[in-house]
Amino acid sequence: SNKTKNKGGEDFARLLELCRRRDWLKVRYDSGHTLSDGAIFKVRHRHFPFQDFDWVDLKGFELWEEKPYRLEKAGKGKTQKKIFFPDEVGKQKSLFCWVQRFWPSLKQDSSGGGWLACNDGSMEIADFIHLDLNGSAGRPALTLIHVKGAGSDQANRGISVSNYEVVTGQAVKNLRHLDRLILEEGLDKGLGAKIRKLVWRDRAASTRAEMLDVLSGIGTNYDRRVVILQPHLTRDRYEAARANPKDKDFARLQQLDTLLLSARASCNALGASFRVVADGTAAGPQRGQKRTVTV
DSSP: HHHHHHHHHHHHHHHHHTTTTTTTTTOOOOOEEEEEETTEEEEEOOOOOOEEEEEEEEEESSOOOSSSSSEEESSSSSHHHHHHHHOTTTSSSSHHHHHHTTTTTTTOOSSOOOEEEESSSTTTTTTTEEEEOOOOOSEEEEEEEEEEOOOOOOOOOOOSHHHHHHHHHHHHTTTEEEEEEEHHHHHSOOOOOOHHTTTTETTOOOOHHHHHHHHHHHHHHHEEEEEEEEEEEEEEHHHHHHHTTTTTTTTHHHHHHHHHHHHHHHHHHHHHHEEEEEEOOOOOOOOOOOOOOOO
């Protein structure tokens, strides 16, 4: 009818009037372009480097050995197995031992130390939980530390993304334990007797009950931190790849950037910082061969 046609014409005229207002009109095209505020643009991914590394001189430590071990006898003709030996945490040259002896100092200064508990287990919160009552901002600082051995300790080893995927995933899936109350509930669950004993205050043996008592008193105003200790990445290889897009490891470094930036974003969303401890040992003679650990 004429009435319907007139109505359609009015609606069309009204639509044209609205489309003339640049601040109202947005059009998104299949090509990826967008018309907005009178301008047309295309959203593209821009690469950002992850730079929150702490480069530590790990000379003298076995980069591939995540935990201290002892050799277990095997059957005749079989290779001996390495079994995690909790009583040796801090006494051998594994990465666990480095944490117990030096954290939070990145210069391998063993003075001080705060509270530290090992939480290694099938349903672990982190490999270590560290509590510093006198954090840098004048507030307590709670740190979840996740440890993973390098795939090799060859001085010329390349950049590997896969060596960071598992440990980064573990860090992200356990972020809820940055909440003090949730951490208190899980700090003593599912642990063997030997692991439960691995608690230190200023590097001297203490008890989990004492640490829980201190933890319960810090309130809600504390810094939250997540740390990954994975020394596969070397500073020399990182800097060489970062400076040269034609470097054989440049593409891998970009992939690693994306992985670590994603983890940092997850941490930042919960008000936590995120850092990666990697191998800052100066290049020199090769230190040995990768060894297999059976736990």
